[in-house]
Amino acid sequence: MSRNTPADPLPLAQALIRCPSVTPADAGALAVLEAALQPLGFTCHRLRFGPKGEEIENLYARRGTGGPHFCYAGHTDVVPPGEQGWADSPFSGAVKDGVLYGRGACDMKGGIAAFIAGLTDYLAAHGDKPGSISLLITGDEEGPAKDGTVKVLEWMAERGEIPDMALVGEPTSKVALGDIVKVGRRGSMTAYITLYGTQGHSAYPQRADNPIHRLVRVLHRLTAQPIDQGSEFFEATTLQVTGFDVGNTANNVIPAEARAMLNIRFNDLHSSASLTEHLHAALKAEEARYDMRVECSGESFLTSPGPFVEALKRAVERSAGRTPALDTGGGTSDARFIARYCPVAELGAVGATMHKVNESVPVAELRDLAALYRTVLEEVFA
Structure with a gap:
């Protein structure tokens, strides 16, 4: 059933920021996501990998069983906040002058919250469409990345749950939302x-x-x-x-x-x-x-232009009113692991403040990102 008022990503983003999940700690972040996804019809699996007593927490959630299967990937672990320079507690989730502050606001708890808000709106309008949507959320991206996405993908492969395409929600936009879609990494x-x-x-x-x-x-x-x-x-x-x-x-x-x-x-x-x-x-x-x-x-990887990349470009053009550049710059991300299994691209918030003191994201941008993610789902499942 359609809803007139878009879902707001802000409360979920604040709840995630208030979990001090400095890598490799979970600090309750994945439980917050489970509570948001289960009412939407997702089956959630908490997956723990690593040495005994040092296990990494991961989450795989899926709705639907048929194809096509679209996966959104991200991480709830964050880098340490540092000890000086924050105007408020780095885990307060404070909003000042229309800007959300906190470690992970940009990279990438805000992005995850935006996806779930956009997903909520998509399901309200198109929940009867065939296909599957899943989320692969790890707590081991900012750290060694040995017991996170890599291990979850192996678990997915064993169960026959590898998606047809995946979108990583890293903050890859450079100046304006959607100005870049990363289609590869060095x-x-x-x-x-x-x-x-x-x-x-x-x-x-x-x-x-x-x-x-x-x-x-x-x-x-x-x-x-x-x-x-x-x-x-x-x-x-x-x-x-x-x-x-x-x-x-x-x-x-x-x-x-x-x-x-x-x-x-x-x-x-x-x-x-x-x-x-x-x-x-x-x-x-x-x-x-x-x-x-x-x-x-x-290893380097490239998702060549094709139906998935074209769907992302159309979504950005519809939602943000600009044609994104296809880019492969920057460092590494967990997309390098997903690329071994299926086409993968990256699209998220403007990354200007990631890992910085007073990391932040404008609330309006967060809501625009939620609308963009809804449009991505509409294009992928068109």
Whole structure:
């Protein structure tokens, strides 16, 4: 049955902010969401993963059993608020001059509340349409991200509940609501290199092998030229030296080893495996004796323009009156895990204050986001 008054996301956003869910704590946030979703006909599953006594709380909720299956993904964990600079308690959910303040207001408790408000309005008007809607909400996005979305997706796959498409509600808008739809993300990997030499007296370098000199030459090889010039939807891959350490306190000793740390943000022209080989090649070119450990927090991914992305574009045009740019910039998000299973994109609030002191979102923007999310559902299930 249709309702004339739109659902207001503000009370739910305030209730979520008032849960001090600094990662990995839940602090009651998922119970707040369960209480909001169950009356809408959602079956809720509380999923706990991780070492005994340190389990991460997650929530999977679904309404419907048929297709198409649309999933909204997000997180209720937040970064620490810091100790100084807040005008009010970071977990007060205060509203001043039409602006909602609190840790998570922007990233991304406000977005989750907006989706549920938009969802409420959509179901009131179109609840008899076929298809399924689910929410995947984790408490492990701001932390190591090992026992959150990754594990929930594995659980979903085992039950045959992988969606046909997913929308992550990160605050991806840049200046105005809906000006950007993220259709991919760069990959991110870190390399830890230890290069070995032969220790000796600095007055007799011919009797030693200085690993610092060799490592400097390796780093020059890696940074002197760009790795690529970018691709159709991605900017150029970047390699940054983020650490250099020798641990030598004696000014007349050539040390036995030198260490460097590198972070690479890479586009869809590469994989972590191909870039690892690129690093090995630079080290071998300098005849280095070395050890290298590589950690990849996520491969690059791209959701190519198609029916799902076009539906998101139409929704933004209808609701916000602008044509969104398709973007792949920024850091990583849990979309990198979802991309392994189904098409995924990101669309949310303006991210100007995320992780900052006095994090906030205008209440009017929150309500506009709820209307946008309702329109997304209308377009997806049209």
